[in-house]
Amino acid sequence: MARDPKYDILFTPVQIGPKTLRNRFYQVPHCIGAGSDKPGFQAAHRSIKAEGGWAGINTEYCSIHPESDDTHRLSARIWDKGDVHNLRAMTDHIHQFGALAGVEMWYGGAHAPCMESRATPRGPSQYASEFETLTYCREMDLSDIAMVQQYYVDAALRSRDAGFDIVYVYGAHSYLPLQFLSPYYNKRTDGYGGSFKNRARFWIETLEQVRAAVGNDCAIATRFAVDTLYGPGSVEVEEDGMRFVELADPLVDLWDVDVGDIAEWGEDAGPSRFYLQGHQVPWTRYIKQVAKKPVLGVGRYTDPEKMTEIVTKGYADIIGAARPSIADPFLPKKVEEGRVDDIRVCIGCNVCISRWEIGGPPMICTQNATAGEEYRRGWHPERFPKKGSEDSVLIVGAGPSGSECARVLMERGYTVHLYDTAEKIGGHLNSVVTLPGLGEWGYHRDYRETQIGKLVKKNKQSQVALGQKPMTAEAALTYGAEKIVIATGSSWNTDGTNCLTHDPIPGADASQPDQLTPEQVFSGKKPIGKRVVILNADTYFMAPSLAEKLASEGHEVTIVSGVHLANYMHFTLEYPNMMRRLHELHVEELGDHFCSKIEKGRLEIYNIWGDGSRRTYRGPGVFPRDANKTHRWLEFDSLILVTGRHSDDSLHRELNARQSEWEANGVKAVYLIGDAEAPRLIADATFTGHRVAREIEEANAQFPKAYKREVAIWGNPHSPGVNPEIEYES
Amino acid sequence: MKILIAIKQAIALDEDFEIRADGRDIEEDFFLPDLNEWDEYSLEEAMLIKERHADTPVEVVCVTIAPDSADEALRKCLAKGADRAIRVWDESMEGSDPVAIARALAAVAKKEAPDLFFAGVQSSDHAHGATGIAVAGFLGWAHSAVVARLDYTPGAKEVVLKRELEGGLSQELRLPCPAVLTIQLGINKPRYASLRGMKLAAAKPIETLAPGDIGLATNDCGESGSLARVRRMYVPEKQRAQILAGDVAAQAKALAAIIREATGS
Numbered sequence: 005m006a007r008d009p010k011y012d013i014l015f016t017p018v019q020i021g022p023k024t025l026r027n028r029f030y031q032v033p034h035c036i037g038a039g040s041d042k043p044g045f046q047a048a049h050r051s052i053k054a055e056g057g058w059a060g061i062n063t064e065y066c067s068i069h070p071e072s073d074d075t076h077r078l079s080a081r082i083w084d085k086g087d088v089h090n091l092r093a094m095t096d097h098i099h100q101f102g103a104l105a106g107v108e109m110w111y112g113g114a115h116a117p118c119m120e121s122r123a124t125p126r127g128p129s130q131y132a133s134e135f136e137t138l139t140y141c142r143e144m145d146l147s148d149i150a151m152v153q154q155y156y157v158d159a160a161l162r163s164r165d166a167g168f169d170i171v172y173v174y175g176a177h178s179y180l181p182l183q184f185l186s187p188y189y190n191k192r193t194d195g196y197g198g199s200f201k202n203r204a205r206f207w208i209e210t211l212e213q214v215r216a217a218v219g220n221d222c223a224i225a226t227r228f229a230v231d232t233l234y235g236p237g238s239v240e241v242e243e244d245g246m247r248f249v250e251l252a253d254p255l256v257d258l259w260d261v262d263v264g265d266i267a268e269w270g271e272d273a274g275p276s277r278f279y280l281q282g283h284q285v286p287w288t289r290y291i292k293q294v295a296k297k298p299v300l301g302v303g304r305y306t307d308p309e310k311m312t313e314i315v316t317k318g319y320a321d322i323i324g325a326a327r328p329s330i331a332d333p334f335l336p337k338k339v340e341e342g343r344v345d346d347i348r349v350c351i352g353c354n355v356c357i358s359r360w361e362i363g364g365p366p367m368i369c370t371q372n373a374t375a376g377e378e379y380r381r382g383w384h385p386e387r388f389p390k391k392g393s394e395d396s397v398l399i400v401g402a403g404p405s406g407s408e409c410a411r412v413l414m415e416r417g418y419t420v421h422l423y424d425t426a427e428k429i430g431g432h433l434n435s436v437v438t439l440p441g442l443g444e445w446g447y448h449r450d451y452r453e454t455q456i457g458k459l460v461k462k463n464k465q466s467q468v469a470l471g472q473k474p475m476t477a478e479a480a481l482t483y484g485a486e487k488i489v490i491a492t493g494s495s496w497n498t499d500g501t502n503c504l505t506h507d508p509i510p511g512a513d514a515s516q517p518d519q520l521t522p523e524q525v526f527s528g529k530k531p532i533g534k535r536v537v538i539l540n541a542d543t544y545f546m547a548p549s550l551a552e553k554l555a556s557e558g559h560e561v562t563i564v565s566g567v568h569l570a571n572y573m574h575f576t577l578e579y580p581n582m583m584r585r586l587h588e589l590h591v592e593e594l595g596d597h598f599c600s601k602i603e604k605g606r607l608e609i610y611n612i613w614g615d616g617s618r619r620t621y622r623g624p625g626v627f628p629r630d631a632n633k634t635h636r637w638l639e640f641d642s643l644i645l646v647t648g649r650h651s652d653d654s655l656h657r658e659l660n661a662r663q664s665e666w667e668a669n670g671v672k673a674v675y676l677i678g679d680a681e682a683p684r685l686i687a688d689a690t691f692t693g694h695r696v697a698r699e700i701e702e703a704n705a706q707f708p709k710a711y712k713r714e715v716a717i718w719g720n721p722h723s724p725g726v727n728p729e730i731e732y733e734s
Numbered sequence: 735m736k737i738l739i740a741i742k743q744a745i746a747l748d749e750d751f752e753i754r755a756d757g758r759d760i761e762e763d764f765f766l767p768d769l770n771e772w773d774e775y776s777l778e779e780a781m782l783i784k785e786r787h788a789d790t791p792v793e794v795v796c797v798t799i800a801p802d803s804a805d806e807a808l809r810k811c812l813a814k815g816a817d818r819a820i821r822v823w824d825e826s827m828e829g830s831d832p833v834a835i836a837r838a839l840a841a842v843a844k845k846e847a848p849d850l851f852f853a854g855v856q857s858s859d860h861a862h863g864a865t866g867i868a869v870a871g872f873l874g875w876a877h878s879a880v881v882a883r884l885d886y887t888p889g890a891k892e893v894v895l896k897r898e899l900e901g902g903l904s905q906e907l908r909l910p911c912p913a914v915l916t917i918q919l920g921i922n923k924p925r926y927a928s929l930r931g932m933k934l935a936a937a938k939p940i941e942t943l944a945p946g947d948i949g950l951a952t953n954d955c956g957e958s959g960s961l962a963r964v965r966r967m968y969v970p971e972k973q974r975a976q977i978l979a980g981d982v983a984a985q986a987k988a989l990a991a992i993i994r995e996a997t998g999s
Contacts, residue, residue, distance in 0.1 A: 396929050464768075483928050484930025
């Protein structure tokens, strides 16, 4: 099918300085955990998007000098010839598919803790980073300014040598150029501080110098947070935001604009829990009024309808996307081919971002299990190896893992029967999406539902059997499948078993009328009283989401949490607004408290640090600390147990116990995937389903094949001319 | 005891399709064939009777009047547990209307002599809703349309049923066997075929008969045996939709004006 003509505008080229973007789809810089040290990962992940139709594809933030070292997080680096060599792999592979490659030149100031380089970051003034709270920078004098500007120029020259078409001076997310511009950081009284012109001077001069160095060969871009969302006292769009764009416009070929800072950059990379597509438009729309150069904006654009609106209404010329390009690297191609319903829509969970926040393990994506696996496992998001046998596969459980496994096996040509007791594909996600703000997470289910619906039409032997009786071991054995995949998910513990004591809590029992598991809350069958206590030992979204839901419905909610409540939501950038929501709803949090026993209408809680600080050996049978005397009773009308989960794997156990009957029934193998193997993130459950589907011909597909590793090889210098041997100064 | 079930390989269409050059049907390339949805329910009803009364052997036989492209639908029935499948066809049957199809089905019914004859209330593609009851007409058997509940013990002389009427009414009936019943959606929950069922079905024979084998003459079949024929198939002209603005009262007022204008009142 051809594309819908209403999207034609998205496919018109845009001139940016000496380069041409072939269309309006543009992958803005975003982290993936590759940097310059995993060049294969970097090259494959970025070039898959070039193949998928994006016009411009960038690195993540790319440090220009060891003075801007973000270790414990993972940036790209263009410090030396070794980095040039490694990043060349990315640009070469992007160019093969006719797209432009961009580099986001980054200097962090005090936000870069320099834990590897041990260098001292420099900044406009000395301040303690509000993001990296143990790090201060040193205030630059005029020679420092010239020196750091030269870092940008040298890095730009190296970038050109590495094959980059677009060179950024990165001033969003509160990095150095913006630190000069914003009075929040810049307290100088010389020619680089005070008036707007003075505060803009560092950025303007840097753009001039970079432009003079590489402007004939590369497009010069700058990424600018046009409003830091601090209100007066920093950058506001209709003040310094528009003023700076007007001033710098002749020096740039492309404006990449967003909002927010670094300490709370979830205001830019807004999670779907709080922000809709295009949420930055009320700020960024002003930029087109003053910019003569092309402007691109972000806002988790997944829908070509919305993208077209953004361009036709004149809010931006180019659609910037990070997360939507991860969830579907082939988004532009699918629009082009009139296959909009095949787009794997970003759900806005920010689990991709969480990995950078954690410190830079390879990025993962809830929707796209191949994200980050392009190079090391050779997984293409849209191409699948043909089936390796005529074996048919029964998958029990159509949740995130089972449905992904079914989709990939069907794509490979296998006959698959996907079986579930529920009336709908999606498993526990069908409950999760009813939580406040999580509706868009349902795109994960919708994508698989749509794809499986199409695939079942192609192979009439395949089937989706929903609303079925629970599958028994006998029925599975005699079903007629050569391979059986168990994807039966997990459940919340009914007895209080948790990560702190690894045991049930005396009196915890969700069969009692006043105690509930999250599933029981979702089912709505048990009445919930006025005073609700949520007992929490889970570090992700369930406890705060249930608190928000119940408090919104008028309950008085107290969370007793033995673990850092919502800790993982720091990493997904949902934490700040989640806490604001709980505060607005008057949810009480009793942190560092857990529960020793439960009786009707009350639970006994204790401070988890209430035992003695001095550890002494007191002989066998005696606890080595003073007894915890902080125990007290807390009353409730309803208690919700968010203490932990367990795999629902009894079918797998029963099938394993009957292994002697497999052969007679034609069963060759049984696999366990998703939460049924171990409770985990939806992204990881999806991954296990995808992996087993890709590797099902292996001798034991339960366990992953080895992947290609990218590590430093002893004896080989990173940069030419460096002696790789151990050598001491003498 | 035997139940004979008329089934049809019905056709669904995607968004994009083209009408055949002669203007009388859709181009076959755009067909998305599958077992008629109603037939899933009649087959399931027969299977429930068979399984509920394991001590009385019940034979479930499916029949279709169609070319071999419909074998897939018959195999689906076999995979779900039907005992036998019969397909009647030759070129003379091309262009048959529901009555000609019913004549052939009735001829098969005479040969098979079932205790019950099931058909779907209608097919999901042409939706004539005529075939089942026309079969009863040819056979002269007791019949009931739109059956929503069925009580039958194999070997019994009569069947007790509930059928849907207009306006949410139901009617309970007692009919002597043999009887022709057209089965309504929702009477049961159709099962899915297991992989084993599909594999077994793939190996089962489909009995293929020509009209002559069931005593039909050439002019009983196809266009010559039909009272109706398709003259033209076309996409109806798109009508314009309009969203009525304002609150409910304003919308109602606007709607009333539109109705008055359309009816000239």
